[in-house]
Amino acid sequence: MxxxxxxxxxxxxxxxxxxxxxxxxxxxxxxxxxxxxxxxxxxxxxxxxxxxxxxxxxxxxxxxxxxxxxxxxxxxxxxxxxPDVITLLGVIRRLAERHLGEVEALVNSYLLAKDAMEPLPREALLARMREGTVTVLDVRPPEEYAAGHLPRAFNIPLKELERRLHELPPGREVVAYCRGAYCVLSFEAVAWLREKGFIARRLEEGFPEWKLAAFPVENFLMEEIS
Amino acid sequence: MxxxxxxxxxxxxxxxxxxxxxxxxxxxxxxxxxxxxxxxxxxxxxxxxxxxxxxxxxxxxxxxxxxxxxxxxxxxxxxxxxPDVITLLGVIRRLAERHLGEVEALVNSYLLAKDAMEPLPREALLARMREGTVTVLDVRPPEEYAAGHLPRAFNIPLKELERRLHELPPGREVVAYCRGAYCVLSFEAVAWLREKGFIARRLEEGFPEWKLAAFPVENFLMEEIS
DNA sequence: TTTATATTCAACTATCAAGTTGAATTCAAT
DNA sequence: ATTGAATTCAACTTGATAGTTGAATATAAA
Missing domain, CATH: 1.10.10.10 (Winged helix-like DNA-binding domain superfamily/Winged helix DNA-binding domain)
Known part of the structure; x- marks a missing residue:
């Protein structure tokens, strides 16, 4: 050959x-x-x-x-x-965000200005979690939370946020996350929390990327063979 | 929307x-x-x-x-x-190698058993370069070498290897590299060097990946805006 | 065995992509 | 201006892909 x-x-x-x-x-x-x-x-x-x-x-x-x-x-x-499939999706997303004008425009118009949510990189969140100066909020549905989530994260799906707002410790910054960089849930959660007077921002990416980076994870069910 | x-x-x-x-x-x-x-x-x-x-x-x-x-x-x-385009190519290659049987078979049959060349990861080569216990051999054409290469690498294109063999310090392990993980040149160089009694192996990937990882690079021409 | 359900298969249509060919652009040099 | 060379465009053929529909499989439960 x-x-x-x-x-x-x-x-x-x-x-x-x-x-x-x-x-x-x-x-x-x-x-x-x-x-x-x-x-x-x-x-x-x-x-x-x-x-x-x-x-x-x-x-x-x-x-x-x-x-x-x-x-x-x-x-x-x-x-x-x-797990590298998640890496693949991430690289494609980054390349598209950087070089496809339509993507940037679309994301910024639909997601109420992506950067306004002050996205926090993984490493920074981990550091703040270790300091204990932040409340981590998982806005995904309970099934997904059960299959794995960030350590000590509260799980309050977006729909229940209003009703269960009192569960969040007051006066502490909240960092919300959900499924990925474009997951709408966390954008809406942050916007809504800010309206209610919270200091809130988003984790830059979602749970899959966190787990892929071998950052600490808690499991309730063993649905996942990590 | x-x-x-x-x-x-x-x-x-x-x-x-x-x-x-x-x-x-x-x-x-x-x-x-x-x-x-x-x-x-x-x-x-x-x-x-x-x-x-x-x-x-x-x-x-x-x-x-x-x-x-x-x-x-x-x-x-x-x-x-x-530069992330190189990342993208790398992820695709790794996924295909791991999950597409045909790829593994093809690579191993054509490249005279990929693993037999004892591919050396970037980090290991860098460490050995710092120790000074290894000769680095760039088998790409001179133009590509000129546009950037590993520090202190010898540039001997495959075709000239026989004629210029004496330029390589004898008795030292040689690590050959070229354009990428599947670049045939370095495979043939290693096989040929081994026949001549050298201890030789391959760098796992090629120059683009080395440079992408922000590993040290020498330039003779400034063709590249690193 | 019969029945119900999740998934896959087969056949078909409509749209899109790869590649060829020859003409049209674009720029440098005569 | 005219010529020559690199690239792009337009029109076309052929093959591949996305999607629909209805039938076929496979499994669990009645």
Missing amino acids: SSKLFKQTLFDHLARVGKAVGQGHRLAMLEYLAQGERTVEALAGLTGLSVANTSKHLQQLRQSGLVFARKEGLYVHYRLSD | SSKLFKQTLFDHLARVGKAVGQGHRLAMLEYLAQGERTVEALAGLTGLSVANTSKHLQQLRQSGLVFARKEGLYVHYRLSD
Whole structure:
């Protein structure tokens, strides 16, 4: 086999990974899977696609090596094959944010000015957690919280925030996080908390990235094989 | 704009980056561009594609934000827009190596057993360079060497290795590197050096990754704006 | 065994991407 | 101005991909 042919077939194989992340719906699925295992039906619901279509996309993801499937009874559970898939999504996001004007514009217009939420990098939050000078707030649904969350984080889903506001220690800065850099929940939580007089800001990225960076995590259920 | 629509348009934009790396020839071009600026003509020659086709691919890469173009006289010079593009290529490569059986098989069959070359990680090489217990050998063409190389590396392109073997200090371990993890030159250099009785191994990845990691680099020409 | 349910498969349509070819631009040099 | 060379554009062919629909599988429970 010639060097040229080798190179080309090699790159053609690598391109299968690229193709897999070359479609919006598949990226959305990967982002949901970054939270934990999901069945076909669940993903179809989350993405709004037909079950058959969802199934077909998941098989492409499987053939490109990005996800694994596990059958349990009637259900097939899909999960990320490798934590580096989260790295991949992160690099794509950063590149798009930096070089695709539309993305920056879209994010800033929809997310009420991304930077106004004073996003805090992981390392900084960890330091402040160790000092004990900050309240960490997880605004994801309880199932996702149960599958893993930041140490000593409060779990108050966005909808319940008003009702359960008294649970938060008053007078301490709050750092909210949820699923990822673009997860709307934490933006709204911060905006709302500020209205109520809290000092609040966002964690820059979400739980998957925190866990990927091998930062400390608490588990209640063992849904995840960390 | 609804959250669902926001998410979908956002992911559709991110998918443009994915699409860009979802085609073998474009991946090959990015890998060449990781070495430095190239004109359309040069890339067409390197990839074996027609100039028109090459030009079209490059424009896709530009629209996805991965490369910039600079016109100088008759020539248009393309270059990577962001060092993170090298990160992106690396993540794709690692994922494909770990999860696409074909890739592992292909690499191992063509590259005379990848692991037999005892690939040395960057950090280990740097440590040994500081100890002064190793000869670093750059087997790329002189132009690429001139645009940047590891400190105190010898530059002997593969073809001249036999003739210029005497330049290498005898009895010292040699670590060869070239353009990247799959760059054939360094594999052949190591195999050949071993035949001649040298203790030789490969740097795990290539020059672009070394530079990306902010490891020390020497420049003779200032072709690169590091 | 029958029934119900989650998933996958097969066939089909419509849209999009890769590649070719020849013409159109653009810029430098005569 | 005219020529020559590098690049891009436009039109076209061919093949691939996303999505729908209805049937086929596979598993658990009745």
